Structure formats: structure tokens, C-alpha cells
Amino acid sequence: MVTIKDIAKLANVSHTTVSRALNNSPLIKGPTKKKILEIASQLNYSPNYNAKSLVMQKSHTIGLFLTSISNGTSASFLADTIKGVNAAISQEYNLFIRGIDDYEDYSSINPQRFDGIIVMSQSIQDHSFIYHVLQKKIPIIVLNREIEEDYIMNILSDDKEGSRQAVQYLIDCGHKDIGIIEGTPSFKSAQMRKEGYLTALIDNHFPIQQEYSVNGNYDMESGYKGMEKLLLLGKPPTAVFCSNDDMAIGAMNAVYAHGLSVPDDISIVGFDDSGFAQYTTPGLTTVKRPVEQISYLGAKNILSLVTGKEVTLEKVYVNTELIIRKSVKSIEKRC
Amino acid sequence: MVTIKDIAKLANVSHTTVSRALNNSPLIKGPTKKKILEIASQLNYSPNYNAKSLVMQKSHTIGLFLTSISNGTSASFLADTIKGVNAAISQEYNLFIRGIDDYEDYSSINPQRFDGIIVMSQSIQDHSFIYHVLQKKIPIIVLNREIEEDYIMNILSDDKEGSRQAVQYLIDCGHKDIGIIEGTPSFKSAQMRKEGYLTALIDNHFPIQQEYSVNGNYDMESGYKGMEKLLLLGKPPTAVFCSNDDMAIGAMNAVYAHGLSVPDDISIVGFDDSGFAQYTTPGLTTVKRPVEQISYLGAKNILSLVTGKEVTLEKVYVNTELIIRKSVKSIEKRC
DNA sequence: TGATAAAATGTTAACGTTAACAAAAAATGA
């Protein structure tokens, strides 16, 4: 491999001068710089980032950590996250992706290895990880899940408001008996969406019926089972808010399996607007959550943090959007 | 940060001895080693991989490159790939993920930065990248797409055989007019699946009708449009083989939009068995492609290659599996 | 023109680790 010393020899300068030219330092003469750059490109020089990192005490690596890669994270969520981050991270940074649950201890998470860390957090259990990162003084940004600490940058969608809007929409459509299939209990998002659901009911002075809330864990099967439970009720709800699209699809299938129809017998709304929501039959009305945008913003911001640019924002809520398709029946004309 | 020299001082030995203890070299006395290890863990020592990499000329990084992260790669494919690789890569390696199309030039892809590279290849255009890696003498393994060079390790699913089986199944069900919606033309997988389709027809001495082949690019919308084109034909096919599940879902929706039914009017099979294939209505009959398994195998093998273990295999075909659900109607009783 | 300031380049050390070689300590054997 060609090093700056090789270039130095050919250019008849010291290796420091080469270093300066390559990093376009201001204290170098134009012609010298030009000559060095030319030789470098001729030799196809590429810097050794290990050496650079060693001396500069920087890793040139951004870590993207998800709660889990393999458990409970939907494909579209993972893909959107990576797409968003990938688009924002410039080529001179390594992008390192792992699940927090891949680690038994966090000893290898330190400033030497990571210039900055993005946590796409889906569970309150991530807290010990976040705390560790904080303690090691690695710049961090937490996405997707609200955290109390106001000195940590935090970007998330307003899930509570999003689900409130969705349930309000059901109410506007004339529904009075509205069920919910909840997400993985330990995930903050599941709690927020439940709160939005409750808020809408309370706002409209609707009674809260315990048996209309059933558990789920964000996967399709739990949606199927949740809906079955609701259908077996003496008086099933006429509309069900599912805490994500995957469960909504499972729920739709449960409805069909019971010989009923969506939306004629049961109306359904989902949450996420994952890629296939528009291709279900009928098209799924859902709350669009801007995962990719959140990830993109997060990556941009961690880069600013890492490069020492002043970043002011501390908590950013990205708006959700209600996407109306065909899975909700209008009982009254209002919606 | 604590270094081996700090440990050395406390243990009253030289830093080399510490290095040896930490890397459990055989030429160190038991008690000495034990003492050093104790101090190290007490101080919460964690090695500086930049220094290590610099002196050992190793990067401790495995690169996972996909044809593209943002264009034409489905969410489930991306997610499965990452899951498989992530599960196999041990904690002491960095996992670096990027799209080949994120690079304008490959100068930063060199042995200093990558101990080994996994290419999850979806397009023949990846060849220049593969060639570059080869030229730099970085251990490489190519997944998912067949390559001619027999000295490159290559793991892939037998798409041609998989699609042949799928189409044969349609034929067994009594279908005679069978259409295909093709995948992105430049992707080898699209070609192989087309070949499987043709092989099945030829095996059964069916005529090949040009107008039954329509283009697509693996996304849902192209599946929708492709099906529309087929439906507008004077005599539409009774069954359509879609080159992936996403397009199959688009196609199903096109059928519904025309007031027809799946599978009563048109039978559909997909390819991939992506997560939601079982939750479409009706459930999608499809060819299961073991993306996660391929990725896992690939990662295991690149690790063996990198650590110098002898690896014999050169080309591995992983079997696909026909998953029969409800999207195909049996015209005859044979299936 | 020559002293002085400014700009450009060079020298040397440092980052934290491993490796080659050197030295010391321990074990062996006559």
C-alpha cells in the first residue's frame, strides 16, 4: 500500500507537507499542494484510517444501534432506519450496525471505537445502554422513543397524537365501540399509542371498556389472535385500532377467517404505513410514521455533533399523517 | 482511556507481557497471566482496535455490500440479509453496511479497511465492484447471484429450479395459459426466474406466447401495471407467475381493481415468501427463498476465510421451497 | 539593502499496539 511517505519521496518534500496538502491545510503553497495531490491520485493513494484514527483519537465510525435486529423489529422498520441513516452518513464514515441485545456487556462500546452513536430505541430496556454511552461521553442521539433526560438529543414521531387522530377519525365515521390491539408492552411506542387511543375516547366522553383492549406484540400473528379475542366478545367492537400495520394485517385475516368483511363488518386502522399497507385488500387506513425521515435527521445531527458544529435542538417531534384508504366504513356521513 | 502500559505499571511487568497475557500467548506463566487479567478487568480495559489494526495490518471489519440500499431492494430482503449476517458476525468484528451504488469510486475499498467483504449481489452491474475487491486481494464472498469465476465463493438459491417448480405446480393445477411478470431486467435473479418459467413450459410442450411476458422491476406498482397489461389482452392468462412477492401483491390488487377475483378468475404465485405473503387475501402461494440462511452462511464463511481457516466449498446452492397457500385455483384435480 | 515579519516546509515525537530480538530466570542434567 502506498503511504504519505512514498508520495513525499516522489514529490521531494517531507511527509508532513504531504499530510498538509492532503488535508488542505492553509499553510501550504498552491503549486506544492497541486503537485502532491497529483502524485497522490496517480499512485491511487488512500489514507490509512487506522493510523489516522489512532493519532487523532477519532474512530471515523458512527454506530447505529437498534433495540434488536432479530427480535420484534419489523422488516420495514429496520429497512427504513438503515435507508435513512445510510443516506445521511458521508463516505468517510464507517457505518456500524448492531442490535443492543447482541451485547452481553458494553465494554467494547467506547469513544475509541465510536465517534457518535445513534440509538433507534424501541424499548425502555435500552436505557442501560444509553446510560453507558453517556457515561463514556460518546455523542449520542436517541431516535423514536421519548426519553426524559433533556440534555440528550431526541427525535421521534408524535405517536400519541397520531393515534389520537386515527381514533378520532373512527369516531367521526360514527363508530362508538372501538377496540385496540396493543403493541409490545415494554415498548414506549405501544404505551403512547394506547394513550392516544384513550385520549380520543375521553375527549369524546366515550366510556372506556376494559375488554376492548387486547394485548399484542407487534407481529402479524398477535394481531390475528387479538382480533379473534375481540370477535369472540358478546358485543364485538365495530372498529379496531391496531398499534401497527403488521398486526392490522393479522387482524384483517382473522376477520376474514370468521366469515366477516373489512370494512363492512369491522373497520380497521393501522399504524406505520409500512410499504405494503396500500396493497392489502382493502387498502389499509393507517398512521404514517416517518421512520426514514427520523433516521435521516438523526444521522445528520449526530454528524454535526461529532464534527463539533453547534446543534441547538434537543427534542424534535416529527409529525405523523393519517393516510385514509378503504379499511374503515363510514356509519355516519361525517368522515 | 486505560492502555496496556497502565496495566503494565500496576502489574510491575513490561507492556509486552501484558499484551501477551491479553492475547493468551502460550509463552507466559500462569500466575502472571492471571494477575494481569485481573487488573485489566478491574480497570475495565478495552483494547484500542485502531492501534491493533495498524500494527497487525488488519481492520477487524467485515463489509456487507448490497447492490443498493435505497433503490430496488425490498425491505424484507434487506432486513433478512442483515439479520443473517448480524447473527454470524462475532462481536470483535465491525459490521459495515453500504450500498455499492453509494460509491462513485472504489478507492476507499482496500485491505486496510476491510478484512473481508460480503457482496449481496442483485445485479450484474456489481461486477466492477467485485473485480475491484478481487484486485485488491480482499477476501470476498458473493451471495445471491451466480458468478462465472469459480475461484470466488458463491452462495445462492436455485431460483431457476424454484420458479420451474412453481410454474410446474400451476401446470399441475391444470393451467395452460400462464403469464409472467418479470423482475428488474438487469438483475440476474430476474433472468433465472424467467428461465425457470420457460423451462417448465418447454418441459410440458406448451407454446411460449410472447405477450404473456410483461416487464416489471420488483416493486409493487410494477406488479400492478404488469397485471393490468395482461388483463387487457384478448385472452388473458388464467395464471400468472410473479417474479417476486411484492409484484404479486400489486398484481392481486390489479385483479381486484378490475372486478375479478384471485384465485377464481386469475391464479397467482409469487417468489420470496416475504413476511407478509401469508397475510394477503388469499394467502399467497410462493417460492420461499432462504435469504437469511444464505446471509448467515456467507458471513460464517467469510469469517473462516479471513481467519485463515481452510474453506473448501466454492459454489453452494441453497434450496428453495414451494409454499402452497390459497392464491392458485385448481382447474384439474391433480394439484 | 538588510533587518524583521510572515509564510512555507522540515524534524521529531506521539498515538497504542504487536513483533523481532535480547536478556534474564528457571529447569535440567551430568
Add this chain to the structure above:
DNA sequence: TCATTTTTTGTTAACGTTAACATTTTATCA
């Protein structure tokens, strides 16, 4: 017991880069 071998430890250099400081060259101005 002491020479010899073997085992264990230490010393020094190296990896490729940047940074602090030193030196040389160039520009400025009286």
C-alpha cells in the same frame, strides 16, 4: 554445582498518520 537448555520476561522498533516545535524561505518595509 554449574553449564546448558528451556521458559519467561523485557527492550526496542515498527505500523501510518498528525501535531508541536524548529528551521528555512519568502515577503515587507524602513
